[in-house]
Amino acid sequence: MIISEFYDDEQTITYGNDSAILTKNIIDLGVNTSDIDKAYLMGYVDPDYVPQITHLSKINVVSGGGADYVEFVDVTKKENIPWMYTSGANTNGSSITASKRKKVCYHLNDTDGWVFVDSANSFMKFINSLKVSNASQRIINVCFIAYTIDTVETTKDNYWTGGNTELSFTNSQEFIDWLHGDITKTVTLQLSLTNPSNYKVDFELTGNNFESGEYEIDTDYDGATGRFKTFIYINGIYFTSQRGIGQNEVLGQYPETAVTYHLKSDDGYDWLYRVDGLVGARFASVTSGDPYFLQYTVANLLDDSYVSPQGFNVNGNRYIFGGMTGKIPYRWLVETRPGQVIKHERTLFRKYMYSPTPANNAIRIHMFFLKSDIERMVQQWIRIQLAGSVKYGFNDDMGAPKYNNDNSPAWDILVGDLETIRSQLQPWQIDDIKYNPFTIDDVPPYIPPGPTPPEDEESGDRIPNNGRYFSGAYNFITQYAMTRQQLGQFGNLLWTSWADGQGTITDMWKNFKMFISADPASDTGSIDIASVMDFILSLQVFPFDLSSLLHTDSSNVCIGTGQYPLAVSGKKLLTINHILDCGTMAIPRPYSDFRDYENMTITAYLPYCGSVELNPGDVVGRSVGIEYSVDTLSGSCTAVLTVYDDEGYLYNVGMINGQISASIPMTATNSGQIRAHRISDVASLAGLAGNTFLGNITQGSSISPSGVDSNPIGAISSLATGTVGRSFNSAISAQQMFANRFSRGAISCPTLAGGNGIAAFYQPACPYIQMRYGLYQKPANYDHSVGGVSASSNPLSSYAGSGFTVCENVDISGFTCHEEERSAIKALLESGVYL
């Protein structure tokens, strides 16, 4: 097993007369192979530094050009962790002191025992020694014990200027694939504009011609400029890359300034890759040392900071890691933690390379992907078709798009147009409804999360979800999403004197009078402290970032008449309902036969809602999307599971209601209510109907506004289970609320469905689907000995040579043999013969 191990207990290793104390952390790269039988141990000691590597995802080896080091990439770190510096400058240009370079690196092999590894080149030799050319050689253990020698802020401005021996892996599986010498298999997909051919290639069923390893798609763009797309259809999942090539670029001159790599998957990820600032780069003469778009910084993703892509030069060709982004919304990432780099788990194309074509009159774009990536993202695949489409446009000398005489954009499709591709690809492999690969916009269309009404509204077969948003309630109330810090500021505003710094309780209402009253200077009136709190209807906490919702707007908090905004900011919600997109995952077919459905149970676990049993016939072999429809007024939610049917229509396969928020008490009364009461089911609430009860809801419960208006106390007493709170009705004015003096506890105390308030937040961070299916023992000769179910009717001559055959209720009319012979024939045919 190749693993990268960092142990968290101290251990002394000895080599001859030397000894070193290593502090190690265990890291599991998540790859298990059983073909390793040599142990290697490597380490570097810096007693001044405690290693913090926890999520090793990549190993960079840089050697040459004044730099020589191995670098570990920890996805939880802002900077990469250099290791084994032996010479040259640090990445920021400063020199590394000799003392810092002192290190101890060893690896253990069968013949030499402990071997000293003192440079990146030595490390490469060591790595190469792990490479095996046949399966009989095995490596059992590879350990990297790495320590930083200097915690410098890493920028990569000069990172790529000298390296010419560079080897990077995104994960350990890549490392293993490289060790085992997987070779790149070039897919012959030529998209030459002047001679279009071979624009489609098929990979058939598992085991036929889709081998493990890395694939390369070469696309030649010659003879025109514009925007080109190359895409891959995989069982309806659509991956594409789009880039633009400016005027005269193919002639070796300057490209346009922006390159967009449009990567799309069926779980809603839009473009993921954009690079700006390429003025001066020349594709036709790419050489080592060219300055390029390789400013690499790792940003705190929570800040929506820019993260630029990363690349390097190899032999005059420029490799770029795909999947890095210009700027993406935080919520679009697969998995993020503070300080984590972007993990392009959803990227299909791992690398791009530009090079001149052999004729040097065009640009060849190489796109690389791994079979393992497709398997990882698709999980089950039957047929993969690679299709190329070239849609190009004409630009003038200034790079602006040209137009036809009728003012239509001068676009054309030269090869592999969508219709042609559609006619040749299997219908179920094209998700036409969801994706249109052809756009003429510079920026791919933004597809908001949530249900999208289908284009053709006339078809009665489509059953779209209601994707409308409602905001009418915000004429009377306002909702602000806030962080803990912002909430603290709001709390300080509540409880801190605003005017005279005395901090007395009587000053509190003065603070708010200014903001809720038309007469801020007045010191009289019926407003008292308790009524101030009547303006605060609820405080809820949600388990997801509300700022990621579609319809928000940064704003200062305003309450009451809103005459004066408070010095507290938040994200104002613009609609009361929101859609959370949890993504789409493919449900694999473990057996690709009836066993995928028989004896199969599929359960979707939806946090804050519960579980839903899914019909295997609806979801197996398909992709299931999960969305949460959230009501921010009540905190209730509905989880919806959807799939596309065989004809490409979206339909729901499961729905369940739940409660996704918990209320936080803001007054003593509130607190008592939370302790004393629980929300019960709506059925137990007598006489309740009408508007949604703010912050005090279970599944579908509501309270009649009229009942509360007329007899608020009575309305409380009529609640069988003691749910209390104020109902919201647009007919109730704020003044009436004051007059009613309904409750000091305007804030209600709901609980999460079936849970105990915030304690019920202890749920999975994501929905998940579990498949439970039987395990079968089907030997290789099963069909020959037992046969598979056919249920077909044909002349037996058509089965000649096929082997074991069992007939049922054979009609042997026409046989002229004797009765006993006929009976014997019938019995044999019905028990099984070999044709």
Added chain:
Amino acid sequence: MTISFYNVQDDNRVVNKTLGNAVHTISNAQVYRDTSIMSPQFLVDYAGYVVNSNYVHVPAWNRYYYITDVTAMPGGRAVMHCREDVLMSNKDAIMSLDAYVLRTESDTINRLIVDSKVPTQANRHCKTIAYNPIFNALDTNYVYLLTVVGGVQRS
């Protein structure tokens, strides 16, 4: 009676057996006593081909037979006990049958039809497919939602 001797290695259930070349052919075989067409006994000269063969063809009856036993008799004779191979004897008629095939080894197998003969283990496999972890916000994120009355800011 002419009888041709063969060595057949096919399973008895094979309809169209591979005969190969006849090991031997005799023309002086006789029916031994009263005998059944389906289970005949033939009186033949005792010879190696009789003992070492397992299959015969009787053209006069247009039938094929398994040699089930050989009884050696004094005087260099032997009785060959046979059982008809009804499949081989009627192979043309069988292959022309238009039958409902329940199970087969051919590519007409419909893998989606439930096959109750596939042995199933008692334990089950559990596979988990996780979605995007969106419910992982910290309170440094925008997780609090304050609902206030009014708040419509006047311009």
